[in-house]
Amino acid sequence: MEVLMIFAIGILFTVSTYLILTKSLLRVVLGVLILSHGAHLLFLTLSGLKTGAPPLLGEEAGSYTDPLPQALVLTAIVIGFGITAFMLVLAYRTYKVHETDNFDELRGSDDD
Amino acid sequence: MTNLLILPILIPLLAGVILIFFKNSKMIQRVISVIASAAMTGISGYLIYAVYNNGIQTIALGDWQAPFGIVLVADLLSVSLVFLAGILGLVTLFFAYQTFSAEREANYFHTFYLFLMVGVNGSFMTGDLFNLFVFFEVMLISSFILISMGSQRYQLQESLKYVIINTVSSMFFIAAIAYIYGVTGTLNMADLSVKIAQLYEQENSGILTVIALTFLFVFGTKSAIFPLYFWLPHSYFAPPAAIAALFGGLLTKVGVYTVMRMYTLIFNNDPIVFQILLLFGGLTMFIGVLGAVAQFDFKRILSVHIVSQVGYMIMGIGIGTPLAIAGTFYFLAHNIIVKSGLFFFAGITEKITGTTHLKKMSGLLKTHPYVGWLFFITAISLAGLPPLSGFFGKFALVIAGFEAGHYFVIAVSLATGVLTLFSMMKIFMTSFWGEEKLPDPSAKERKVGKLILPVLPLVALTVILGVAAEPFFLFSLEMGEQLTDPSYYVESVLEE
Numbered sequence: 001m002e003v004l005m006i007f008a009i010g011i012l013f014t015v016s017t018y019l020i021l022t023k024s025l026l027r028v029v030l031g032v033l034i035l036s037h038g039a040h041l042l043f044l045t046l047s048g049l050k051t052g053a054p055p056l057l058g059e060e061a062g063s064y065t066d067p068l069p070q071a072l073v074l075t076a077i078v079i080g081f082g083i084t085a086f087m088l089v090l091a092y093r094t095y096k097v098h099e100t101d102n103f104d105e106l107r108g109s110d111d112d
Numbered sequence: 113m114t115n116l117l118i119l120p121i122l123i124p125l126l127a128g129v130i131l132i133f134f135k136n137s138k139m140i141q142r143v144i145s146v147i148a149s150a151a152m153t154g155i156s157g158y159l160i161y162a163v164y165n166n167g168i169q170t171i172a173l174g175d176w177q178a179p180f181g182i183v184l185v186a187d188l189l190s191v192s193l194v195f196l197a198g199i200l201g202l203v204t205l206f207f208a209y210q211t212f213s214a215e216r217e218a219n220y221f222h223t224f225y226l227f228l229m230v231g232v233n234g235s236f237m238t239g240d241l242f243n244l245f246v247f248f249e250v251m252l253i254s255s256f257i258l259i260s261m262g263s264q265r266y267q268l269q270e271s272l273k274y275v276i277i278n279t280v281s282s283m284f285f286i287a288a289i290a291y292i293y294g295v296t297g298t299l300n301m302a303d304l305s306v307k308i309a310q311l312y313e314q315e316n317s318g319i320l321t322v323i324a325l326t327f328l329f330v331f332g333t334k335s336a337i338f339p340l341y342f343w344l345p346h347s348y349f350a351p352p353a354a355i356a357a358l359f360g361g362l363l364t365k366v367g368v369y370t371v372m373r374m375y376t377l378i379f380n381n382d383p384i385v386f387q388i389l390l391l392f393g394g395l396t397m398f399i400g401v402l403g404a405v406a407q408f409d410f411k412r413i414l415s416v417h418i419v420s421q422v423g424y425m426i427m428g429i430g431i432g433t434p435l436a437i438a439g440t441f442y443f444l445a446h447n448i449i450v451k452s453g454l455f456f457f458a459g460i461t462e463k464i465t466g467t468t469h470l471k472k473m474s475g476l477l478k479t480h481p482y483v484g485w486l487f488f489i490t491a492i493s494l495a496g497l498p499p500l501s502g503f504f505g506k507f508a509l510v511i512a513g514f515e516a517g518h519y520f521v522i523a524v525s526l527a528t529g530v531l532t533l534f535s536m537m538k539i540f541m542t543s544f545w546g547e548e549k550l551p552d553p554s555a556k557e558r559k560v561g562k563l564i565l566p567v568l569p570l571v572a573l574t575v576i577l578g579v580a581a582e583p584f585f586l587f588s589l590e591m592g593e594q595l596t597d598p599s600y601y602v603e604s605v606l607e608e
Contacts, residue, residue, distance in 0.1 A: 020280065025272075032279050039286040046294030069293065072242050076286055079249045083282075086253065087275055090260055094268040106269040 012038035128226030153198030168604035179303035185239035228254035281333035302605035335367025353459025361452030389430030397423025438592035439508030453570035475548030495533035501577035
C-alpha cells in the first residue's frame with residue numbers, strides 16, 4: 001500500500017512541477033494546489049498507513065494508528081485552503097489590472 | 113514566571129483581533145497597536161533579563177509535557193530576536209503614521225501588522241517543528257496581504273510571484289517535516305536533537321543529510337540564500353518604504369533564525385551541510401553585492417543588499433564555532449536595526465523628491481543636512497566601518513573564520529565588505545553630495561519634520577552597539593556557547 005501511495009505522490013509532484021513551470025497564471029495556481037496535495041499525502045504515508053486499529057493508545061492496545069499526522073495534515077489542509085483562496089483572488093486581480101494571464105508579460109520594472 | 117513566555121504571541125494576536133472591529137477609527141487603531149507593540153517589547157525585554165539570569169525558560173502549552181505537546185522555548189537567541197522585532201515594529205508604526213495614506217490605514221494595516229508580529233514572535237519562540245510551520249504560515253499570509261495591499265500595477269505582479277514562491281517552499285516544508293517524522297517519530301526540536309544525534313552514529317545516515325538539505329531548501333528560499341534569492345529584490349521594491357523596512361528587517365531574518373536553530377540544534381553533526389552552508393554563504397554575499405553595485409535605485413540597492421548580508425550570517429552558521437555564532441548573532445541584530453533604518457531613509461528621500469531613482473536626485477545634503485549625515489552614519493555602519501555596530505559583527509566572523517581555517521570564504525567576505533562600502537557611497541555621493549538637482553523646485557522647501565524621528569532610535573542603536581560593544585558582545589558570546597552546545601536546550605526542554 002505504501003509503495004502504491006509513493007508512486008501516486010510522485011505523479012502528483014511531477015504534475016505540479018510541470019504546471020508550476022508553465023506560463024499561464026491559473027495553471028501555476030493549480031500546480032501549487034496539487035503540490036500541496038502531494039505534500040499532505042506524503043505526510044500521511046510516511047508516518048505509516050492504516051494498521052487496522054483505532055487511533056487510541058489504550059492500556060493494553062496491541063496496535064494503534066498514530067493520530068498525530070492526521071491532526072497535522074488537517075491543520076496543513078486548512079492553511080493550504082486559505083492560501084489557495086487568497087492566491088486565486090490575487091491572480092484574478094492581477095489579471096484584471098494587467099489584462100494578461102501570461103507570466104512572460106508580468107515582467108519588467110515600474111520605472112521603465 | 114514561565115507563563116510570561118506566551119505573552120509576546122498572545123498580545124499582538126488579541127490586539128489584532130480587537131482592531132478588526134475598529135476599522136473606521138484611526139485613533140483607536142493607532143493607540144492600540146502602539147500599546148500592544150510596546151507591551152510586547154517590554155515583556156521581551158524582561159524575558160531577556162530572566163533568561164540571562166535563570167537560564168532557558170520553557171512553557172508546555174495545555175500542560176502537555178514535552179516531547180508530546182507543543183512547548184514554547186525562550187533561550188537567549190529567541191528572546192533577543194523577539195525584543196528586536198518589537199523595537200523594529202514600534203518604529204515602523206511611527207514611520208507608517210507619517211507616510212501612509214488614510215485609506216491604507218483604514219484597510220486593516222494595523223491588524224495584519226499585528227498578525228505578522230504573531231507569526232514572527234511565534235517562529236522565534238516555538239520548540240516544535242510543526243508549530244514552526246504554522247507560525248511561518250501566519251507570518252507569510254500577513255506578509256502576502258501587506259505586500260499586495262494597495263494593488264499598484266507593479267505591486268500586484270511582484271506580490272503574485274512572492275506568494276507563489278513562498279507557498280511552494282511551504283509545501284516542501286511539509287514534505288521535509290513528513291520525512292523527519294517518518295524517520296524519528298517526533299517533532300519536538302529538543303527530542304529531535306537527541307534522536308538525530310543517535311541516528312548519526314549508525315551507518316546509513318544518508319537519509320538525514322537528505323532531510324537536512326530539504327530543510328535548507330525551504331529556509332533558504334525564505335531567507336534568500338544564493339540560488340534561491342531571485343524573488344527578493346523585486347518583491348521588496350514593490351511595497352511602500354515602511355512595509356519594505358519591516359520585511360527587510362525581519363522576514364528574511366526569521367529564515368536565518370530557523371537555519372541557525374536547525375543546524376546548531378538538530379543537524380549539528382552533519383558532515384556535508386556545513387560545507388554547503390559555507391559555499392552558499394560565500395556565493396550569496398558576493399553575488400548579492402554585485403547585484404547592488406549594478407543598481408541605480410535607492411530601494412533596489414537596499415533590497416539586493418539584504419541578500420548579501422544574509423550571506424554573512426549563513427557563512428557564520430557554516431563556520432559553527434561559538435565565536436562565529438556570536439558574530440552571526442551580532443551581525444543579525446545589527447542588520448535588523450541598520451537595514452530597516454536605511455529603508456526609512458529611502459522613504460524619506462522619496463517623500464522629499466518623489467522618486468527613489470538615484471540619477472534623478474542630487475545635492476540633498478544642502479537642502480536637508482540632517483537626513484544626509486544620519487544616512488551617512490547608517491550607511492557606513494552597514495559597510496562595517498569602525499566604530500559602528502557593523503564592524504564588530506564582521507570582525508568576529510573574520511576571526512572565527514581564520515581560527516577554523518576557512519581562508520577562502522573569509523577573503524570573499526572581505527572583498528564583499530569593500531563592494532558594500534562602494535555601493536553605499538554610491539547612494540551618498542549621487543543623492544546627497546554634489547550639485548543640487550531635484551526633480552521639482554518645490555522639493556527644496558519640503559520639510560522632513562517628524563519623519564526623521566522614527567529613524568533616530570535606530571541610528572542611536574547602531575552607534576551604541578558599536579561604541580559600547582563590549583557588554584553586548586559578551587552577551588552574544590554567552591549565546592554562542594549556549595547554541596553550540598545543544599545539551600543546554602535539550603535539558604531545559606525535556607527536564608520539566
